[in-house]
Amino acid sequence: GDSVTQMEGPVTLSEEACLTINCTYTATGYPSLFWYVQYPGEGLQLLLKATKADDKGSNKGFEATYRKETTSFHLEKGSVQVSDSAVYFCALILNNAGNMLTFGGGTRLMVKP
Amino acid sequence: DAGITQSPRHKVTETGTPVTLRCHQTENHRYMYWYRQDPGHGLRLIHYSYGVKDTDKGEVSDGYSVSRSKTEDFLLTLESATSSQTSVYFCAISATSGDYEQYFGPGTRLTVT
Numbered sequence: 001g002d003s004v005t006q007m008e009g010p011v012t013l014s015e016e017a018c019l020t021i022n023c024t025y026t027a028t029g030y031p032s033l034f035w036y037v038q039y040p041g042e043g044l045q046l047l048l049k050a051t052k053a054d055d056k057g058s059n060k061g062f063e064a065t066y067r068k069e070t071t072s073f074h075l076e077k078g079s080v081q082v083s084d085s086a087v088y089f090c091a092l093i094l095n096n097a098g099n100m101l102t103f104g105g106g107t108r109l110m111v112k113p
Numbered sequence: 114d115a116g117i118t119q120s121p122r123h124k125v126t127e128t129g130t131p132v133t134l135r136c137h138q139t140e141n142h143r144y145m146y147w148y149r150q151d152p153g154h155g156l157r158l159i160h161y162s163y164g165v166k167d168t169d170k171g172e173v174s175d176g177y178s179v180s181r182s183k184t185e186d187f188l189l190t191l192e193s194a195t196s197s198q199t200s201v202y203f204c205a206i207s208a209t210s211g212d213y214e215q216y217f218g219p220g221t222r223l224t225v226t
Contacts, residue, residue: 004155041219042219042220043117043203043205043217043218043219043220044156044203044205044217045217046214046215089155089156091155100158100161100171100172101156101158101215103154103155103156103157104155105152105153105154105155106153106155
């Protein structure tokens with residue numbers, strides 16, 4: 001079945017450090033890919049998305065590129081802030097199965113001042 | 114922010130008792146979803162609805178039922194709660210099938226003792 005694998009956390013960084021959270025996927029079809037973010041005590045929010053190979057999603061300084069050849073969608077940010085501390089989820093949805101998001105296990109990011 | 118509320122926000126119940134969680138939206142979105150969030154599993158889809166009285170099962174539907182008698186309300190019922198159903202439950206909505214923007218509610222933390 002379809003699945004998403006993320007690096008396990010927590011990831012602890014100092015403010016202004018570079019961030020990479022790895023995400024790889026397995027899918028029977030041609031998925032669209034997403035990163036969601038969950039701040040403490042809140043629901044998930046869509047951070048960015050990419051719907052086809054080589055697309056780059058970006059938002060709030062975060063970026064991720066859809067790499068079909070490596071089935072990956074790694075999340076990157078050049079300089080993290082304390083306010084970026086949250087749990088990040090990679091997810092996919094198959095374009096012919098519009099209702100079911102498949103999530104990775106989540107990666108907790110902690111940014112220290 | 115999308116207008117999604119969940120009630121109750123926290124609940125403690127005993128094994129074997131029935132529990133109903135409510136999701137209410139003010140966006141008039143067609144699609145509604147119930148997920149559970151457990152450590153290491155990300156979010157997993159329990160049930161979803163694609164219209165009034167139209168529902169379908171997700172990945173982890175055993176032990177759960179749903180109902181949608183109005184566009185704005187989607188109820189999740191645990192007929193006889195078990196300790197394995199201790200989790201955080203999230204409701205989500207989207208305007209159309211395959212609309213990759215799913216908007217999440219704040220969550221309900223359920224503890225079954």
